[in-house]
Amino acid sequence: MESLSNKKKVLEQKPLSFMERMYLPAIAKGMGITISHLFKKEATVRYPEVEREFSTNFRGMHSLKRDENGKERCTACGLCALSCPAEAITMIAAERKPEEKHLYREEKYAATYEINMLRCIFCGLCEEACPKEAIYLDGPIVPADYLRKDFIYGKDKLVEAPLEMKK
Amino acid sequence: MDSAFVIEKFILVAVIFGISLVIAMYSTYAERKVAAYLQDRLGPDRAGPFGILQPLADGIKMFMKEEIIPTSSNRFLFIAGPGLALLCACIGTAVIPWGSPVLIAGKTIPLQVSDINVGVLYIFGVVSLGVYGVMIGGWASNNKYSLLSAIRAASQNISYEIAMGLSIIALLLMTNTLSLKEIVGQQHGLNWNVWYQPLGFLIFMVCSFAETNRAPFDLPECETELIGGYHTEYSSMKLGFYLFAEYINMFVSSAVMAALYWGGYNYPGMDYVAAHLGPTWAPLIGTAVFFGKIVMFIFFFMWVRWTIPRFRYDQLMNLGWKGLIPLAIANIIITGVVIAIIEKF
Ligand code: SF4
Ligand code: SF4
Numbered sequence: 001m002e003s004l005s006n007k008k009k010v011l012e013q014k015p016l017s018f019m020e021r022m023y024l025p026a027i028a029k030g031m032g033i034t035i036s037h038l039f040k041k042e043a044t045v046r047y048p049e050v051e052r053e054f055s056t057n058f059r060g061m062h063s064l065k066r067d068e069n070g071k072e073r074c075t076a077c078g079l080c081a082l083s084c085p086a087e088a089i090t091m092i093a094a095e096r097k098p099e100e101k102h103l104y105r106e107e108k109y110a111a112t113y114e115i116n117m118l119r120c121i122f123c124g125l126c127e128e129a130c131p132k133e134a135i136y137l138d139g140p141i142v143p144a145d146y147l148r149k150d151f152i153y154g155k156d157k158l159v160e161a162p163l164e165m166k167k
Numbered sequence: 168m169d170s171a172f173v174i175e176k177f178i179l180v181a182v183i184f185g186i187s188l189v190i191a192m193y194s195t196y197a198e199r200k201v202a203a204y205l206q207d208r209l210g211p212d213r214a215g216p217f218g219i220l221q222p223l224a225d226g227i228k229m230f231m232k233e234e235i236i237p238t239s240s241n242r243f244l245f246i247a248g249p250g251l252a253l254l255c256a257c258i259g260t261a262v263i264p265w266g267s268p269v270l271i272a273g274k275t276i277p278l279q280v281s282d283i284n285v286g287v288l289y290i291f292g293v294v295s296l297g298v299y300g301v302m303i304g305g306w307a308s309n310n311k312y313s314l315l316s317a318i319r320a321a322s323q324n325i326s327y328e329i330a331m332g333l334s335i336i337a338l339l340l341m342t343n344t345l346s347l348k349e350i351v352g353q354q355h356g357l358n359w360n361v362w363y364q365p366l367g368f369l370i371f372m373v374c375s376f377a378e379t380n381r382a383p384f385d386l387p388e389c390e391t392e393l394i395g396g397y398h399t400e401y402s403s404m405k406l407g408f409y410l411f412a413e414y415i416n417m418f419v420s421s422a423v424m425a426a427l428y429w430g431g432y433n434y435p436g437m438d439y440v441a442a443h444l445g446p447t448w449a450p451l452i453g454t455a456v457f458f459g460k461i462v463m464f465i466f467f468f469m470w471v472r473w474t475i476p477r478f479r480y481d482q483l484m485n486l487g488w489k490g491l492i493p494l495a496i497a498n499i500i501i502t503g504v505v506i507a508i509i510e511k512f
Binding site: 042 | 203204207208209212470471473474475486
């Protein structure tokens with residue numbers, strides 16, 4: 001059959017020539033290659049002491065953002081939960097009281113907001129879906145833990161630190 | 168036999184035994200370091216500076232591990248196997264001349280435990296005994312993989328012993344002696360046997376790789392086919408013994424290669440050094456040179472291991488029987504003819 005992609009390569013198994021059967025030339029060549037690697041820079045990153053830099057589009061742990069006045073941006077619209085292919089997000093919405101105006105930007109806010117980090121596949125769709133620019137996956141790698149329940153991150157872990165504390 | 172002689176030999180044996188154990192220990196470390204650097208990695212570097220305490224940590228780990236003896240195994244042979252392997256690996260060092268006689272406290276002490284006049288044959292005998300450790304361990308495990316591996320080890324050793332023996336005959340034609348001390352003594356200065364017997368050395372070296380079960384001939388412990396090979400069922404320090412025996416074997420065969428072909432403790436300019444440093448220090452420098460050569464060979468063993476993939480079983484047998492044995496015989500004939508011609512004229 002004719003190849004459409006032109007990537008097909010016909011391999012044939014020829015008997016080894018005399019030089020090939022002696023093995024030694026090929027072995028010498030291989031040894032040359034390996035010894036050349038002795039003088040190359042090693043690619044190892046000494047992890048706990050040195051950390052590899054993340055690429056700019058790295059998606060790590062989520063953080064729930066605040067606006068310029070330090071109010072939580074999330075309005076508990078649930079679009080992130082809806083868009084999540086792994087169904088990792090749940091939340092309970094609540095109505096903002098007048099005295100809480102300095103805490104939440106919108107009239108409706110998320111009283112609890114949980115992401116199950118074991119379910120999350122770090123696809124970033126929640127970030128894309130959010131109309132309020134309230135959630136970003138700009139944190140570090142989610143650390144390991146022992147119990148499943150400890151992987152369900154609530155607002156205590158997700159919400160950004162308040163402005164004063166950040167300064 | 169006076170008591171001074173016994174004490175002298177006892178100290179020598181203890182020192183050589185200690186040195187071979189330390190070298191084997193650090194070979195495990197060097198193996199990982201060499202592997203790492205050849206693969207652009209760093210290798211073990213956590214235990215102590217540059218990871219030099221790694222062998223110690225490994226030793227502690229081996230001793231602490233749970234010891235498992237399978238119920239269906241032959242208990243006595245199961246324990247005897249690794250012991251025999253280690254024993255055979257260690258006693259090979261007895262006939263190797265580590266240096267020319269050294270003068271200590273007005274007494275000339277030969278740096279060789281025993282100069283038996285059939286030293287070369289002794290080495291061969293010990294090396295072939297080594298396979299019994301593997302055989303017994305593999306058989307006593309009562310495990311198909313171990314048994315297959317033991318059979319492989321036995322047939323591989325037998326096949327390559329022939330080529331090895333034949334390659335050494337050409338050397339013996341030249342040296343006219345079986346004593347390792349005399350063979351090394353004849354290679355004074357840079358008069359090394361490898362210049363006269365390059366083909367013999369090549370065959371001998373390839374066979375050493377096969378005899379020590381090192382890559383590319385490590386078929387007995389071929390993980391992809393035989394799990395762990397003959398030591399599949401072993402755990403704890405018994406496994407450690409097997410792994411250790413392999414490194415001591417490597418050390419001994421490096422020493423034998425260096426002594427038989429690469430001049431042992433001889434090096435160019437040794438007369439000059441001997442004239443200036445006296446009979447105490449000059450032989451010790453020779454010993455250091457000998458160890459330098461051994462280390463080079465050990466590095467070579469490792470370099471090969473991390474370069475060449477494992478041979479297939481039929482390739483191994485083809486190479487041994489159809490390649491190396493005819494070559495070794497041709498080498499004997501050529502050497503014999505050349506010697507006859509030289510003697511005639
Ligand atoms: S990153 Fe993807 S999987 Fe994780 S919570 Fe957001 S939408 Fe769900
Ligand atoms: S994070 Fe964004 S998308 Fe999710 S509930 Fe809050 S406002 Fe809506």
